Amino acid sequence: MIARELSATRRPQGPPRLKDVASKVGMSTATVSRALTGRGPVSPGTKRRIEAAAKELGFVASYHASSLASGRSRNIGVVLPYVDRWFFATVLDGIASTLTAAGYDAALYNLQGENFRESVLTDFLLRKRLDAAAVVSLRLAPGETEQLLSAGIPLVGIGGSLEGAPTISVDDLNAGLRATNHLIQLGHCRIAFIGGPPEAGRSFPMSSDRRRGFERAMSTAGLPIHERDQLVSDFTFLGAYQQVKNLLAEPEQRPTAVFAATDEMAAGAILAARDLGLEIPRDLSVIGIDAHPLGEAFGLTTIDQQAHHQGTRAAQLLLRQLAGEPVTAGHELHRAHFIARSSTAPLGSNSSPA
Amino acid sequence: MIARELSATRRPQGPPRLKDVASKVGMSTATVSRALTGRGPVSPGTKRRIEAAAKELGFVASYHASSLASGRSRNIGVVLPYVDRWFFATVLDGIASTLTAAGYDAALYNLQGENFRESVLTDFLLRKRLDAAAVVSLRLAPGETEQLLSAGIPLVGIGGSLEGAPTISVDDLNAGLRATNHLIQLGHCRIAFIGGPPEAGRSFPMSSDRRRGFERAMSTAGLPIHERDQLVSDFTFLGAYQQVKNLLAEPEQRPTAVFAATDEMAAGAILAARDLGLEIPRDLSVIGIDAHPLGEAFGLTTIDQQAHHQGTRAAQLLLRQLAGEPVTAGHELHRAHFIARSSTAPLGSNSSPA
DNA sequence: CTCACTAGTGTAAGCGATTCCATCAGTGGG
DNA sequence: CCCACTGATGGAATCGCTTACACTAGTGAG
Numbered sequence A, B: 001m002i003a004r005e006l007s008a009t010r011r012p013q014g015p016p017r018l019k020d021v022a023s024k025v026g027m028s029t030a031t032v033s034r035a036l037t038g039r040g041p042v043s044p045g046t047k048r049r050i051e052a053a054a055k056e057l058g059f060v061a062s063y064h065a066s067s068l069a070s071g072r073s074r075n076i077g078v079v080l081p082y083v084d085r086w087f088f089a090t091v092l093d094g095i096a097s098t099l100t101a102a103g104y105d106a107a108l109y110n111l112q113g114e115n116f117r118e119s120v121l122t123d124f125l126l127r128k129r130l131d132a133a134a135v136v137s138l139r140l141a142p143g144e145t146e147q148l149l150s151a152g153i154p155l156v157g158i159g160g161s162l163e164g165a166p167t168i169s170v171d172d173l174n175a176g177l178r179a180t181n182h183l184i185q186l187g188h189c190r191i192a193f194i195g196g197p198p199e200a201g202r203s204f205p206m207s208s209d210r211r212r213g214f215e216r217a218m219s220t221a222g223l224p225i226h227e228r229d230q231l232v233s234d235f236t237f238l239g240a241y242q243q244v245k246n247l248l249a250e251p252e253q254r255p256t257a258v259f260a261a262t263d264e265m266a267a268g269a270i271l272a273a274r275d276l277g278l279e280i281p282r283d284l285s286v287i288g289i290d291a292h293p294l295g296e297a298f299g300l301t302t303i304d305q306q307a308h309h310q311g312t313r314a315a316q317l318l319l320r321q322l323a324g325e326p327v328t329a330g331h332e333l334h335r336a337h338f339i340a341r342s343s344t345a346p347l348g349s350n351s352s353p354a
Numbered sequence C: 001c002t003c004a005c006t007a008g009t010g011t012a013a014g015c016g017a018t019t020c021c022a023t024c025a026g027t028g029g030g
Numbered sequence D: 001c002c003c004a005c006t007g008a009t010g011g012a013a014t015c016g017c018t019t020a021c022a023c024t025a026g027t028g029a030g
Helices: A018-025 A029-037 A044-057 A063-070 A086-101 A117-125 A142-150 A172-185 A208-220 A237-249 A263-275 A293-297 A307-322 B018-025 B029-037 B044-057 B063-070 B086-101 B117-125 B142-150 B172-185 B208-220 B237-248 B263-275 B293-297 B307-322
Strands: A075-080 A105-110 A132-136 A155-158 A167-170 A191-195 A230-232 A257-260 A285-289 A301-304 A331-334 A337-339 B075-080 B105-110 B132-136 B155-158 B167-170 B191-195 B230-232 B257-260 B285-289 B301-304 B331-334 B337-339
Touching (some): A018 A044, A191 A237, A263 A293, A293 B237, A293 B263, B167 B307, B172 B257, B172 B285, B172 B301, B263 B285, B263 B293
Parallel strands (some): A132 A155, A191 A230, A191 A257, B191 B230
16 A cells, blocks of 8 residues: 555645546546547447546556556566667667557567576566567577467567567678679688677577578679688677788688678778778779668778668558558568668779779 | 456466466465575575475466565666667676676666657656666756665666766866876867767767867967867767768868867767878877777777776666765766877877887 | 348446455463 | 564455446336
């Protein structure tokens, strides 16, 4: 019991209750509730009066009471492995702003440690703490997805397939293909690729499809892939910087182009090349993927995967499902956009960009 | 009503209720609740049996029911102006991980648009949707803070003072002073400063104290500040890159050192200088503030403001207040740590770092 | 002119916990 | 040997809404 004062008569300064609005307009709480939530029939006149009274009193429905009674909580979970990395922060921003605009809350579940995974799903989602969830770049166990879906909790996945739920991702294979073909068309034969680790716990291998696109494009063009040019980094600028610097340090077997799975790594590659005295794009062409703001200053040619839009879109799908509209559980493969800047040029050209 | 089946007897596969645990161990729900929440006396034996039963049934208390009944919601709001900028994402990460570890949820309120401000405070906080809130780099109206505090909602501010609530920030003035003095000691006389805009809506002017530190250090050293060297950018790498490139384009009145209010801007400055053929630190010394991971690859000398730690610390303060411990409402000024790298060197030295 | 419907409203039963109060068995002091 | 007290427990009243169901009055069809 929080406030069991002198029965319901006195309530010094607490926020107004539904009851207060009801008595102010001389109607039952049922009608007031219907008027305010928009569920169930209420005559236009009554509705207007109730809304006015509610506004005047500054009434806002108790979140927990209404959630408990209705089973809906206007709270959507966003589950992701990192918040402090560009892609995730940007997707999160897209999701959160869309949800907020629709009157939903975004609750953040950062699964960096992997430790809280179980409790997040079991405790929060299944216990109706959340109405829906967006899962970013994380692999759910087959049973988990099913469990959530069958409990009627809409799900949407970003950057990795989620059995039975709609999924959004950029066409990574295609992006990898296009990036590589761009370099090949410019005459490059010896192309290095730098991506992330093949897999990290429950998170999706973020760059493997891009790597696959690279490999396919190379073999289609009949170009050999040198073991030495296949770099693996941690997606950071610094990591890529170091890897690429090592790679380029020996002039005799240096690639003429680098395809980095993300712009941050691409920018690191450019810096590394410059630190070795190479000129971009004269001595080395570099292409990335992301449209990271960093790339602009580096003149980085890249492929825009529209991270923010992916987030917005995911949120829309969830909202639509919550509104009762049927949403097909397929994979929504966004096509990425090529952004040509000055970090790539024809092989052997004299420093002028492509 | 959500599930008014055949009275309470049938409940096909829904999650177990407190009642179920109670009947399993043959005790009242009151005792079970006490055992599980740890409030009120329960004999050790009973407690053990209850916990075992709860675990076996996979019982987890309904979030909304317990919030409604107890008035506590285990949900803490994080209010910030951006999520997709390094500092904020990092602080958020620190806050969220600390809260999650303590069993609290972090609800995200991104006030980028400024539009939702009112509703966030009024609707969510005051309606007991949130137990507490961390306000990052945002200025609350004097009345708002008071209203929240008097409603018993713990508040903590990061990066800007919040009347009546504990506040955390790095000592920006001191950091600005030290960064500038570092350059002065190296013999630089003509030092440029690049910071953010003086003020942006309700958010705190993020770099004005750093600028003030710069100005004070310069005047203490008797050095003139050239109007032309006072740059204002938008905190982005690209923005700083452009500004600094313009600044350095005219060789005759070029500063010999740049102090950037953030590492991202400092890195942009370095790139700009390099693009103009300048060598760092031989031709230009650059210092930043942040310890942004980007800085490492650029060899950027910087001052670490420990963004992640600030977040962690803020979360701890909130948790402590929620636990009933008194927390003094003062300003907690963290001292930043100097990180010497290779982007600064004595004026006129031959390329060897400081 | 009835009758089946619908729209508008009220009554009251939950939602699933927490917690106040009463009850009751031990227990150490006087 | 009695009593005030403490620790463990149960009964039942909330917390503040939503909504099933009952009811009334109007409305167009037959």
